[in-house]
Amino acid sequence: MIMKGTLYCVGVGPGDPELLTLKALKIIRTCPVLAVPQSRTGVVTAQGILLKALDGCGVSLEDKMVIAMDFPMTRDDQVLQGAHEKAARRLQDELDQGRDVCLITLGCPTVYATSIYVHRLVHEAGYDTEIVPGVPSFCAVAAKLQQPLCEKDEALIVIPGNNAHRKELLALEGSKVIMKPSGRLAPIQEELRDLQLLDKASMIERCGLPGERVYEKAADAKETGYFAVLLVK
Amino acid sequence: MIMKGTLYCVGVGPGDPELLTLKALKIIRTCPVLAVPQSRTGVVTAQGILLKALDGCGVSLEDKMVIAMDFPMTRDDQVLQGAHEKAARRLQDELDQGRDVCLITLGCPTVYATSIYVHRLVHEAGYDTEIVPGVPSFCAVAAKLQQPLCEKDEALIVIPGNNAHRKELLALEGSKVIMKPSGRLAPIQEELRDLQLLDKASMIERCGLPGERVYEKAADAKETGYFAVLLVK
Structure with a gap:
């Protein structure tokens, strides 16, 4: 056997x-x-x-x-x-x-x-x-931006781009991550603007991969590829 | 110089x-x-x-x-x-x-x-x-339990034990993690029971460290040390 x-x-x-x-x-x-x-x-x-x-x-x-x-x-x-x-x-x-x-x-x-x-x-x-387990992309993105992902008693809310309650979750107190918002970024940027969070949002595409792009301000980005992560502090 | x-x-x-x-x-x-x-x-x-x-x-x-x-x-x-x-x-x-x-x-x-x-x-x-960046404890806990931390379009909500809005966050749709709920577990277990989530909660203390304890059911745990993580699916 x-x-x-x-x-x-x-x-x-x-x-x-x-x-x-x-x-x-x-x-x-x-x-x-x-x-x-x-x-x-x-x-x-x-x-x-x-x-x-x-x-x-x-x-x-x-x-x-x-x-x-x-x-x-x-x-x-x-x-x-x-x-x-x-x-x-x-x-x-x-x-x-x-x-x-x-x-x-x-x-x-x-x-x-x-x-x-x-x-x-x-x-x-x-x-x-x-x-x-491995290092998740959102940790690598925060590290590259030299920012904490979350600190002290604040919650960390990770939101897939396609989550149906994206805007309500973005409105919560805490640190927010948007995962893989592939395609047009405008709808997400609009939601963030409505919530007065757009200037607190950064984005990295393909973090650590060939073709990596870092946007200190997610407002400056237009489209996103598959491996994009936004960090909203 | x-x-x-x-x-x-x-x-x-x-x-x-x-x-x-x-x-x-x-x-x-x-x-x-x-x-x-x-x-x-x-x-x-x-x-x-x-x-x-x-x-x-x-x-x-x-x-x-x-x-x-x-x-x-x-x-x-x-x-x-x-x-x-x-x-x-x-x-x-x-x-x-x-x-x-x-x-x-x-x-x-x-x-x-x-x-x-x-x-x-x-x-x-x-x-x-x-x-x-390194592997965060909540990834190691999910891996040890052989469960996904989060899947498909569901949100992942990470809640420090001392977060003031713990119960409201636990009530949200999605996968929840409670970090370092040191001390008595009873108040958290009560909140989870109120939300009908207690039987969906697992816990690991000191994951990967000497003295590790795995609770497939967080209901079975009494006190927690410093390095405890609950996963609520």
Whole structure:
């Protein structure tokens, strides 16, 4: 009987390859199988970070099996569920052969990560699983701006760009983050202006990734790419 | 003329020494001066994590100057401000001598960290500074519980135990975290019960540190130490 492998769901951090943890590096180094989610632009962003991080650490991907998991860019729950189930079955095939699998994810797997759904299916199917947390993008953005994300007794409110109650949440007391407000920024800028918060908002696009753009004033930005984070203090 | 040193404000992660980033390790390795905030119990928690992390990485603290910064455990803003100013002056003395200083902090420096106030004073005094983000405790807690912290379009609301609007924030839609609710848990449990959220709350004390305790149901916990985090899903 073959001992089943373990699924490690590993955060590689927000972009800067040096923000990988020692634990993430160790697991990537030792797992024979690497599962990599494709981003919607078709660019394998997490793998790109990873390759840079491993460069110089003496780790090569040549000896590993790399599984690219293609997740459709849709908000249709049924289509997504189907893709996650297919990916989970693929990983379970490897685990059944006794191979440990490292499923990498940008940022932290606990923070709005697609890979968590695949992890959940494999976990619920009774396999051994572990989540290795990483540095989330909002921490990297605050650090780059040399500002605290939150201090003393203030609340931190993290709002996905598509959250239906975005404006009400922005109006609350505390430190606010808007995650991935992809597309036109004007509606968000208008909400912030209404709330007299626009001059308190900063934004970074692709923090730590190639093409990074820092806006000390989010008022100066026009459109945003996929990896944008606003900080409203 | 001596070139002034740089202050690095470095997160060592939530407790597990393996959750240090490659960047944190590199900076700790190269800085001749290490500044370590004392925790309120007088135990130098961050330094403890650090020593374990460095053990085996071939880094020794023997050749470094270690500055213990004593922050009073008070909510008196004036007393705190005085302590932060004193610490900042001490670090500036080193920077003036051309020595780089690594100010370590538990978790991430951007998330409710005392060291950020010292960083801010040194930054405002015109010195070169950099913040190196780390894995925050709430990510490590969610990872250990094998749960997402937040998913899809839901908001993530992080509430310090002493926040005056705790109950109203807990009543909001989304994923909630309560940070460091030190002391008696009963008032928080009562609020959660009122909101029919008590059976959705988990808690970890000292996640990744010696003496870690995991409560799948926060209802089962009685008192909490300083490093407790509740996750309410």
